[in-house]
Structure formats: structure tokens, C-alpha cells
Amino acid sequence: MLSDTEKQALQDLYRLLAQRLPHFRPRAAQRQMLAEIAHTFALAREASTDSPAVVDRVNSGRHIAVIEGPTGVGKSLAYLLAGMVMALSRGKKLIVSSATVALQEQLVNRDLPTLIEHSELDVSYALAKGRGRYLCPYRLYQMTGQDTAADLPFDRQFAIWDHKPLQGELSFLRLLAEQFQAQQWSGDRDDWPEVIDDRLWQKITNDRHGCLKSRCPQRQQCPFYLARDVLEKVDVVVTNHDLLLADASMGGGVVLPAPSQSLYCIDEAHHLAKKAVGQFAAEHSLLQAQSWLKKTTELLNRCLSFLPSADAVLLTQDTMQALHDELSQLHAILQNEARFTETDNPAPWLFEQGLLPEGLAVVAGNMALMSASLMKQLTTCGEALLEARKQHPDDELTIDHYSSELGMVMGQHERMAAVWQHMAQHVEPPIPPIAKWITQKREAKKVDFMISASPISAASALSQTLWQKVSAAVLTSATLRSLGKFDLLLQQTGLGWLDDVRCVALPSPFDFAQQGELYLPPMQANPRDSAAHTAEIISILPTLIDTAEAVGSLVLFSSRRQMLDVAAGLPPAWRDVLLVQGELPKAVLLAQHQQRIAAGQASVIFGLDSFAEGLDLPGEQCVHVIIAKLPFAMPDDPVGQTLAQWITARGGNPFLEISVPEASIKLVQAVGRLIRTERDYGRVSILDNRLLKQAYGRQLLAALPPFRRI
Template sequence: MLTDTEKNAIREHYQTIAGNLPNFRPRTAQRQMLAAVANAFSRSKNRQEGEETVVRDGESIAVIEGPTGVGKSLAYLLAGGIMAQTRGKKLVVSSATVALQEQLVGRDLPFVVQHSGLQLSFALAKGRGRYLCPYKLYQLTQSHAQESLAGFETPSVLWESKPKPNELALLRDLADAFHERRFNGDRDTWQEAIDDTVWFKITNDRHGCLKTACPNRIECPFFLARETLENVDVVVANHDLLLADIGMGGGVILPAPANAFYCIDEAHHLPKKALSQFAAEHSLNQALWFSERIATVTNKIAAVTDKTELANLADEAASSLLESLQEWLFYLADTPELSAHADTNESTWLWQDGTVPENLAALVNNTLLSARALLKNLNGLNDALSAARRDKGQDNLLLDRLTTELGLMLARAEQVEAVWSLFATTTAEDEAPLAKWVTRKTTDKPDYIFHASPVSAAASLVNGLWRQAAGAVLTSATLRSLGNFDLLLRQTGLCLLPETETLTLESPFDFSKQGELYIPPLIASPKDAAAHTAEVAQWLPQLIHADEAIGTLVLFSSRKQMQEVALKLPESHLPLLLIQGDLPKNRLLTQHREAIAAGRASIIFGLDSFAEGLDLPGDACVQVIIAKLPFAMPDNPIEKTQSRWIEQRGGNPFIEITVPEASIKLVQAVGRLIRTESDYGRITILDKRILTARYGKQMLACLPAFRRIG
């Protein structure tokens, strides 16, 4: 229950913001969200004496849809920050995009601290992979390293091929800049993009990390960042990092779930992000490469740890894995489903219902057993190195170097074992299957990629996050689909936690006065792609006036249609056109705004990614034209496996998945029009199914209450 102290603190700090800002307008929806966040966190359960675990059924979880203009971030930062402080928790804020992370740290949190009087310390959290490992860098460059390292050759295990001169030059530049403190070791702060091939050699890796034994730990960017996170009130993360932490058991990178209140912004992205996190894949070529090189590392470890038998077992497992992989290479070369496609240079073999082909069951099992044995023995050698390091008579510099090399092998072995563990998994009849498939790539060096993924992340989220967390708030402008939260609750597993609260906040905008909706009388159906494209091209010049200095956003569901319509536009409109993909996004938007400011019309042609997160207030976006309802056909292996499973259970994947997801996308696209209380404009939908199909009418009913015209 919310205490009087907490209620008063939230009220007083909110009033302080209002008093410090002359133009601040308290909003009913924002106050509702403040209360909802505080009440949810106040219901958090703590483990009582004698209890082994806390049974949570969603009592401290709230799902809040807050339309644009509500001021969601201020509400959850203020209420969440106060509740975290009073309840002795950390506030973990997670977003789907780097842009929102930067906005939270660079603008929103400083705003709350400055204007509310609430003292909140905060920091941006990043995964290990964003930070430099000084020890690895010094090994590769031998610059500024300890003198005793000078005799070591560059560790060849770190390079799959001979390093290029420009790669070595970049490493030297990074080493010099880091040593002179002109570079803090955060990849995102380097002045130029760092190629993944180079960065992988020098990034922080939990497998090869020497931890407290590292001679460079005092200057390690990752550990310095970790120490910062331990001493702040608010940790700003992203969904990928949050899910990675949960996948490792929680509390490894971020605060432990039991000690954290989570505010998950842009929560509609969480289900798909979770699927990616809980999936696994590996390249056949890379697995062959590291399997062949295991012995070069294990032999050196055996020499300094007296673990010859363990090293031999690792070598035998690597040889067995190599044999299995070569058998896969032989088999896949003759698989008809993986014959090369000239137009895409890629082909996919999906295993129906995630069932291993009968003739491959033994090979799948053998590959898994070899991968498991290799991982087990490599972990044993890693423990032996740790024990040897505690022996003061050992050469720690040599041991450290071997630990780094073994860490790279461990990371690869863990990746391979994860894939084959999923491949060998058989789900129960009433459970959703795993999607399993092999992709053949024929660009550059031909390769095969093995993939496995759950089709639903619900169970993993329930067990790893929702039942562990002290409390959580999920929020976004678009969480409902077809008027309810069912899709999101099902995808996140929150439908299994009966006490989860859901709340829909009212928009502060007067849509009936600020906007209008027009659905022209089109003849062609989008199912007839050529006819529909031709009709869209005919309508656009009638809808967009080339001499009116306003911005128009035209959204397409396919790049092909977007390009074909662009080619059909009249000469008068071509100079006004900006097409997504022709320019970097920031540059395209800058040109668009400059054109409007100069009194010229500007037209943006965009795809799905421009239907969300694009903020063009005022005259920059007075008209949004949607060429087609944003249906996404189930064309990837995960969606195909899920659709078939739904059909086998007597369901309709189009109605259960495709339509609800399209409804969310349509609301997001429409949301590009009205961004402030002074905005105005028109939504035009060039798809007659919005009026003629039953599902279209459902989607139409979920749009804001614009004034209908035409």
C-alpha cells in the first residue's frame, strides 16, 4: 500500500515542477499515470523470514497505454524514482531505441532533477560488447603494455586471417588514444565507426575476462561503468541489455530483479526483442575454424596446469565436433531446399513444426554431445587456469594471455552448444514448437547458418522477469490492439499473471478539431498489386499540392510499391520528393524541415520504420497518407512455424496475429500526424479494405476520433 509519505512526496515534487515552469500544464492523464506507477510498485512483495521464494502473480505489474502528449517519461521517472528510494530498490528504465535512451539521460532525467527538487543519480547502462578491453588491446598492439609482455608474439588465435595494415593502424590509434585518456573505451564515443571485425578482437568478453586478476582492471571501462551503476538510483538500459541480463539469470549486468523496479518504455517491442534474445544461431564456417584451432590453445594450457588428460578430452571433443560439422557440410551441399537462388544469394530450409528429419536425428544428437563435451572440458581448463593463477610461483602474464585465448574459444563453444541444445529439444504436444532452420549464404565465402528459436517468449519472460522482479510498469503509446491488451499480454506471458493491472490513458489532443480522416473511393484492391499501385500514383497528385508549403508523409508497406509510385509521379512533384533509403535518415529529415522553413512543399516516402518514432510537429507533417494497411505476411521461419502451430490447434493466424499486429502498426502510422496540441492535418488511407472488410472496420474503430470527410 502507498504510504502517506510517498503520496506527499509525489504530490510535492510534481507541484514543484508546476511552480518552476510558467507554461507547465498539469494533465489529468499524467496524474493518473503517476498514481498507477506508484500504486503498482507499492504492491511489491518482499521475501518474508522463513520463505524461500516470493510468489508473484502480477500484483506489482501495470501495463499502461499512454498516447503521445501525456508526458509518460516524466510520470514514470518521478513516481518510479520516489518509490525506488523509499522502498530501497533501483529504478531500471528500459527502452527499445538508443535515441530514447539518450533522451532519458540527456534531457528527461536532468529535467526531473532540476525542476522537481528530487535528487536522483542516474547512469546509462551498456553491455560488455560496447566497451574496450585494455588488456586485449595492449596484447595486440604491445603499446603501453607491461615490459614483460614485449616478448610475446601477437596472439594468432585472435585473428581468423592475417590482419590488414589499416586494421593494425586503427588498433594503434585506439591504444594511443586510450593510454592518453583521449578515448574512454566506450565504442560509441570513438569519432569514427569501428568495424566489427576489429572491435570483436578488443571488446570486453565475460569468458576471457580476467576480472580482479587483470593487470589493467583499474582502467577497465566496463568495470568502471559497472561501479557507477552500483551507486546510482536510476539505471537507463535498453531491451536487449535487459533481456541479456535476464537470460544469464538476472543481476549480472543490471541490478538483480528482486531489487529492481522496472519501467519498460516502448514495451510493444519487448516480445520480438525477447524472441531474438532467447534464440541461437551459429555459422558452420566459424564453428569449423575454431574447432580446428582448439588444440593450439589446450596444449599450451596443459603445459602450465598439468591438466593433460582434461586437455586431451577437450581435443577429442573438438575432433568429434569437427567430424560432425564436416558431415553436415557434406549433407547440406546436396539438400534441394538449399539450392542457391540467383536473385537473393540466400536459401532457407525450414524444418516443419521444428521436428528433426528422421534421417538426421543421430547426427543432431552426435553434434550436441560433442558440443556439450567440448564446452564442459573447456570450462574445466578455465577453472584450472584460475587455480594456477592463485599459485604465486606461476607466470601470471602467460596465464592471463592463455585465459584470454581460451575465453574466445569458450564463447564460440557456448554459442554452438546453445544452438544444438535447441535443435535437439522436443516440445510437448500442447506447447508451442521451436522454429529450426538452416540458411545457405552464397555471398563472398559460401556458408551455412544453423538457427533455432522459440516462437513465443512468454514462458521465458514469466519465469525470468515477471515472477522475479520487485515491480514493473510497461508503457507505450500503442499497447492495445483492436481495442484490448490481449495480444501484448499473450506475447509477454502476463496473461498468466491474473493480478496484472491494465490502464488506458486519454489523449490530451482534441482529434475531432485537430484532424480529419479521408478514405477516397478507390476501385483497386491491394491484392491486385499493379492496379493498386497505379491508382495510388493517380491519387497522390490530387491529394498533395505542390505549391502548398507543408510537409506530407506517405507510408508504404513495400519498397517495391514505393519505388514504382515514385516513378509515376508527375514532374511537378519530383523536386519535392525525399525517399527513405536515398539519404541517411537524419539528413533526409533535415532537408525536409529546411524545405518547409523556406516556404516550399516537401514529401517524404517512407516504409515501416518511418511509421513509428518519427516526430515532425507543426507544418513539417500536415498530411499522412497510408498507401496500404500494414499487414506483414508470415514470411520468416519463426512466423511460419507459429502460424502452422496455430492452424493445427484450429486457430486462424491471420485473425489471431496478423490483424492485431497490423492494427497496432496502423495506429502508430496515424500517430505521426498530431504530435502537439497545436498540430493539425489530415489522414488519408488508400486501401478500401478499411471499409469493406470486417477486420478493416475493427481497425478503423481503433483510430483516433478524427472528423470524417468525403
């Protein structure tokens, strides 16, 4: 329960912020959100996860709340203030996770410093990033021949390169090394002033397998470990959903603080389920897998003199040869598969409801067993190298180099093992299937195949890796309900399996009926007829937007093709006021838009889905939002198609169960670009007659803010 001391602290700090924060406006919804979060965190679990009491509480979900806080509520202040007070009071860390870099930067660069300064709370914070965002100095020095890696023979020095590095690549790597050694660069990829090529960066970063950890001679200056050491000391950790999910999938507490010792604020929570599906997906290329198997064989031959048992190495090499042969046979089978030979650009081979044909099912079973066995054998070899280091102190440098390379190839084989574990998995209804597909790739004269697999639902994975382990969690966003309900979010995240998860929809601080209006023009064309619909939009836009009026308009499209066709079809005079997404960097486009409005000119932005969320154009910058088409997402990707097949097989309707609810969320987000403050005003126009002609249209309209209809 929330203690009297905690209640008083929250009340006193909120009053203090109200006095000190410039432009602060007290909001009832913000105070309600603060109270909901504090009460949820007061139910944070304290006992071991093995305790029956904890199991009961996990099943009840009392330690988790879902809070929809519309624009203008002041969500970040509410969850940061409540989270910091409760974390300090309960001796826990506060972890704040977001889906976008923009919100992370806002939290770290603006919200947290401002809140701490004016509240005078003694709170420290840091931004958490994945290992892959940091330089591995050991690898960099291998590449450049500097420091302890200088004595490595050339063939070993560049063993992790697919090709001998070019002079320009070496020169750039040496520049990185010099800047890092001179402490003029932190080793954080995001701090380098220019974009570092992905392929080059992969050579000088590391993963958990390749890292030498405490044995690394560069451990004291390693950017990743220095950053992780900071995370252990601060009170608030700001991270992203990808790292949050990756840490959870490894058991939690690997990069981020342990879940049982943390309070979670998951902002932009409507992205969490899809992020999780992507986190648990896996894929690998047949030819690249064969290449890595050969490299691993060569590496083990070099390690042989330091390993106590040649038999173990031979057994591992036998497994790799068997895997190589199985992949070769699979490659031959796929090259002769009719669906790949009868067309130049074949569609992916998607296995309906994740069911493999008998022959491929046998291959998948064999590959799953052998790839899992290989991971165990390579782990044994890695442990043997650790022991050899103690017995051969004069060869520590060489052994460490081999250990690093072995870890790197283990990361590749782990991905292969994950793919085949998914491919071999067969589930029975009502459990959702695994999406499985094979894609042909052509590069020069080579024909390759990408083997891919992914869960279609993250509900089970999130339940096991996150909800059963967290001390307490709050999920929030401006839009979490679909068609006025939380059902879709609860289903996709696995929170629907918990009985007592609290769902709260906070009221908006805006008077929508007074500030805005909704207009549904009498459109004739069916949006499914793209050519006719586009022509009608070109015809009607000049009647909706007065380009002589010095205000901003935002026109949102679901299709890039339609956006470009409409832009090209408008009268020439429109080019003077039109800004089209993709023609300029986003920051430059928005700056030009703001400059035009400030100069007393009209400005019209054409944008896609990414402009329908998170774009903030207050006041005169946006007084008219025009939505060209309802944002239905067609299940044209393998995961979406498999999900649709599964719903259909259960007697459901994928369009009504998935497409319409997801479109509702996107439509509310798009409409939300209009009213950003209590002083904003304007109109929303939707150019899609299905809102009036289809039954689901009434549901979509009912979920929109209560604008005045005209």
C-alpha cells in the same frame, strides 16, 4: 501500500514541477499514470523469491502494470517522477529500459537532467550498455604490443586473429591505444568520432567468458568495469531492452542491478516480446564451428604445461574431435541435399513445426550432448588455469593470456551449444515449438551452412527470467492495445499467465474529432495487385496533396519497391517537394523538411515503417498523413512461418490471430504521426479499400482515434 509520506511527496513534487517547468500543462491522464505507477511500485516484493508469499504474489501479478499512454500524456515525466520517489522511498534502484537509442538519449540528455533540476531531488543516474560496447584494454594491448602484452611472442599475440593484421589495422589500433592511454577516449565505442568496423571491433572487445575479471592487469582502467561500478552507485539506470533481456537470461544482477532490488519502467514495451525472441535465438556456421574447434585444440596444447592433468585435456580434445567429425558428416549430408543442389539460391530449409527428420534428429541429439559436455570440460580447464596461476607466479602473464583466449573460444562454443540444445528440443502441444532451419551460404568456392533455431514465443522465457524475479514493473508505450485490447501484448510477453496484472488505457489529451479528419478515398485497385495499386496511388496523390501549399505531408509505405515506383511515377515538378527515405540520412532529410516549411514551401516525405513510429513532426510540419497500404506483415521469415504453422495445426487462423492484431498496432502508430500537440490539425488518408470491403477492416477502423470521417 502507498504510504501517506509517499503520496504527499508525489503531490508536492508534481505541483513544484508544474510551477517551474517551462510550457508545463497539467494533464489529468499524466496524474493518473503517476498514481498507477506509484501504487504498482508500492506492491514491490520484499521477501526472498523462495517465499510462498512471493510465489503467490508472482502468480497474481499484482506487482506489474501495463499502461498505454497516448502521445501528449507526458509518460516520461510520470514514470520518472513516480519511479524516483518510490525507489528512493523503498531503497531500490529504478531501471528505465527503452527499445531505441533515440529515447535513451532523450532520457539521459534531456528528461532526467530537467526533472532533477526543477524538482531538486537528490538523484543520480547513468546509462548502461552491454560489455560489447566497451574496449577491452588487455586485448587492445595484445594487438598493439603495448604495455604488459609487449613481451608476448608474435604467434600468441595474434592468435585471436583470423589472419595476420594489416598495417592499416595495426596503425588504427595503435591510435586507439594512444588515445585511450592519454584519457582522450573513454573506451566506449559510441564515443569514438568515427564508425569502427565491426570485424575489427570484435578483436578488441570482450565477453564474459574471455574477461579475466579481477585477475586482469588492466582491471583498474577497464571501461566496462568502471561503467559497472558507476551503475552500483547511481539511483536510476537507463538501459535498452537488449541489455535488460541479456542480463535477465544470465540470472539478473550480472550487469544491471539485481531484479529483486529494482523497480522497472519498460518504455516502448510493444517491442519487448520480439526483442526477447531474438535474444533467445541462436545460430552458428558449420565451417566456422570446425575452425574454432581446431583453434581450441591448438590452444589447449599450448596450455598443457600449466594444467595438472593431461588426461582432462585429452578427454576435451576427444570431445572436440568427435564434434568436428559430426559436423563434417553433417556438412557432407547437406551438400548432397536436393533442396540445396537443385537451385543456385535455395530458400532456407525450414522444418515444419520444428520437427527434424529422423537422421537429423539423431545428429541434433548427439551434437547437443557433446557440445554441452565440451562446455563443462572447457570450464574445468579454465578453473585449472586459475589454480596454475597461483603455482606459477612467474608465468602469470602467459597464463592470463591463455585464460583470456580460452574464454573467447568458450563464447563461440557456447553459441554452438545453444543452437544444438534448441535443435534437439522437442516439445508437445500446447507448448509452442522451436523454429529450426538451415541456410546455405556460398563464399568464393566454399559452401557453408548456417544452423539456426529460435523460440517462436518469448512468453515462457520472459516469465521465468523476468516476471518471476522483478520486484515490480511497469510496461508502457503510446500504443499497446491491438484492436482495442491488451490481449496480444499479454499473450506475447507471458503476462497473460498472471491473474492480477493491471492494464490501463489512459485517455488522450487531444480532441481528435475537432483536430483531425479521416478520409478513405474510393480506391478501385486491390492492394494485393501491386502494379495496379501503385498506378492508382500515382494517379491520386496529386489530388490529395497541393504542392503549392506551404505545409508538410507524410506518405507511408509498407514496401520500398512501391515507394520508389510511386516516387518515380509522379510528375517531374514533384521532385522539388519530395524527400524519399534512404536517399538522405534521416537527420538530414528531416532538417531539409523543416527548412522548407519554415521558408514557406511545401514538403512531402515518403517513408517506410521506421517513419511510422517515433517520428515527431508537430504543427505545419505534418498536416496530412497518407497511408498507402495496410501494414500487414507476411510471415516470410522462419520464425513467423513456424508460428503460422503452429496456429494452423491448432485449428486457428494465423492471419486473424497474428497479422490483423499486429497490423492494428502499426496502423495506430502510423496515424499517430498526425496529431502531436493540442494545437495540431490535419487529415489522415488511407489508400486501401480493404478497410471498407473486409470484415477485419471494421475492427481496424474501430481501433483508430475518433477522427471526423469525411
